[in-house]
Amino acid sequence: MKVLLIGSGGREHALAWKIAQSPLLTSLYAAPGNPGIAEHAELVSVNVEDHAAVIAFCKENDIDFVVVGPEAPLVAGLADALRAEGIAVFGPSAAAAQLEGSKGFTKDICARFNIPTGAYQRFNNAPKAKAYVREQGAPIVIKADGLAAGKGVTVAMTVEEALAAIDDCFEGAFGDAGAEVVVEAYLDGEEASFFCLSDGKTLLPLATAQDHKRVGDGDTGPNTGGMGAYSPAPVMTPDMVERTMKDIIEPTMRGMAELGMPFSGVFFAGLMITAKGPELIEYNVRFGDPECQVLLMRLKSDLLPILFASATGTLDQVTADWSNDPALTVVLASKGYPGSYAKNTPIASIPVASDGAKVFHAGTASKDGQLVATGGRVLNATATGRTVADAQAAAYALVDAVSWDNGFCRRDIGWQAVARETA
Numbered sequence: 001m002k003v004l005l006i007g008s009g010g011r012e013h014a015l016a017w018k019i020a021q022s023p024l025l026t027s028l029y030a031a032p033g034n035p036g037i038a039e040h041a042e043l044v045s046v047n048v049e050d051h052a053a054v055i056a057f058c059k060e061n062d063i064d065f066v067v068v069g070p071e072a073p074l075v076a077g078l079a080d081a082l083r084a085e086g087i088a089v090f091g092p093s094a095a096a097a098q099l100e101g102s103k104g105f106t107k108d109i110c111a112r113f114n115i116p117t118g119a120y121q122r123f124n125n126a127p128k129a130k131a132y133v134r135e136q137g138a139p140i141v142i143k144a145d146g147l148a149a150g151k152g153v154t155v156a157m158t159v160e161e162a163l164a165a166i167d168d169c170f171e172g173a174f175g176d177a178g179a180e181v182v183v184e185a186y187l188d189g190e191e192a193s194f195f196c197l198s199d200g201k202t203l204l205p206l207a208t209a210q211d212h213k214r215v216g217d218g219d220t221g222p223n224t225g226g227m228g229a230y231s232p233a234p235v236m237t238p239d240m241v242e243r244t245m246k247d248i249i250e251p252t253m254r255g256m257a258e259l260g261m262p263f264s265g266v267f268f269a270g271l272m273i274t275a276k277g278p279e280l281i282e283y284n285v286r287f288g289d290p291e292c293q294v295l296l297m298r299l300k301s302d303l304l305p306i307l308f309a310s311a312t313g314t315l316d317q318v319t320a321d322w323s324n325d326p327a328l329t330v331v332l333a334s335k336g337y338p339g340s341y342a343k344n345t346p347i348a349s350i351p352v353a354s355d356g357a358k359v360f361h362a363g364t365a366s367k368d369g370q371l372v373a374t375g376g377r378v379l380n381a382t383a384t385g386r387t388v389a390d391a392q393a394a395a396y397a398l399v400d401a402v403s404w405d406n407g408f409c410r411r412d413i414g415w416q417a418v419a420r421e422t423a
């Protein structure tokens with residue numbers, strides 16, 4: 001099978017690494033890719049925003065299957081354009097990608113199909129949103145409706161903070177994404193991520209993970225795209241997984257099909273495990289980054305036929321086997337992230353991969369033969385172990401073997417899970 005992978009982050013490096021191990025693969029291309037992905041794929045400079053160019057590349061190179069990593073191309077309709085040309089693609093249609101592209105859309109799906117989530121209202125102007133906040137009181141959550149790179153959510157502990165967040169949205173802090181605002185009840189509990197494949201009519205549950213969104217040790221400081229993650233999530237007991245499938249994922253799949261928007265691809269459900277059980281915080285329509293890295297370290301099965309089955313309506317014919325050993329990843333970021341940071345700082349060396357330990361590239365480039373850091377989140381030191389504590393020790397051993405002066409990381413990834421193990 002000839003495969004084109006779209007994307008350039010740590011998630012896509014993990015996907016490339018795993019797909020490259022498939023006996024079914026004949027050639028792997030990546031657009032645009034990164035130097036880590038280049039170990040497994042031929043990098044091609046097709047402009048992903050130009051759907052006609054992607055289609056032309058696929059036709060010229062007899063591509064059998066396109067795997068889309070990030071959400072933006074899905075929301076922009078790349079999967080629809082490819083499917084219209086008869087090219088198999090992993091990832092939902094633009095209509096189904098609204099589950100990530102519009103928070104209001106998802107909340108309406110939850111209301112319509114009785115999916116547990118925080119009570120909410122949608123607003124297109126500040127005065128009405130503010131009146132609702134004053135009526136509800138704090139804590140309360142303010143969300144820009146559209147894609148805001150993970151920055152459009154304010155968990156407001158006071159009414160004043162909520163009112164300021166409403167002003168930010170309507171004054172354009174998140175561009176068009178903030179033209180509509182969702183005000184949502186605050187949910188109290190432990191967060192977890194759940195990943196489940198869908199082909200529109202059949203579901204294949206994958207695995208669970210927990211991430212660390214805050215930049216600082218002890219889960220302090222501003223939110224980021226994620227500073228580390230581990231899988232499985234201890235809070236996701238078999239009972240919680242069953243309830244999540246029955247109460248959240250299955251009604252979403254059935255509801256989307258009923259509305260004429262069957263969902264194919266991966267449901268990435270952000271959950272709050274409250275006293276009442278799992279409630280939906282949000283959906284993403286692609287793998288998490290860096291959650292994908294820990295998931296794929298634990299996947300024993302061949303990934304390629306599983307993704308292909310999701311794309312071609314044959315998910316009932318595949319299974320996924322997982323290692324019970326936990327995996328943990330530590331994100332190395334450029335000093336200053338998530339604020340401003342220096343670009344093109346040299347990375348002198350990265351440790352070589354060994355069984356159950358690998359550094360994925362997330363924001364790197366090769367300039368005149370020198371590996372440099374180009375992004376905020378740059379490397380993902382990922383390892384497995386018999387326990388989370390073992391995986392954590394192995395991941396930090398990798399971190400300590402990276403030679404990059406401008407990098408930093410959190411030193412406590414996985415702390416809750418390690419505390420649980422030693423309790």
Ligand code: AMP
Nearest residue numbers: 118141153155184185186187270281282
């Ligand atoms: P989101 O981008 O929707 O995942 O929100 C970012 C983060 O805000 C989540 O990971 C939660 O930590 C927090 N959050 C979002 N919605 C709620 C809610 N209704 N109650 C409590 N925390 C929330």
Ligand code: GLY
Nearest residue numbers: 225226288289290
């Ligand atoms: N790590 C969170 C995300 O991928 O959205």
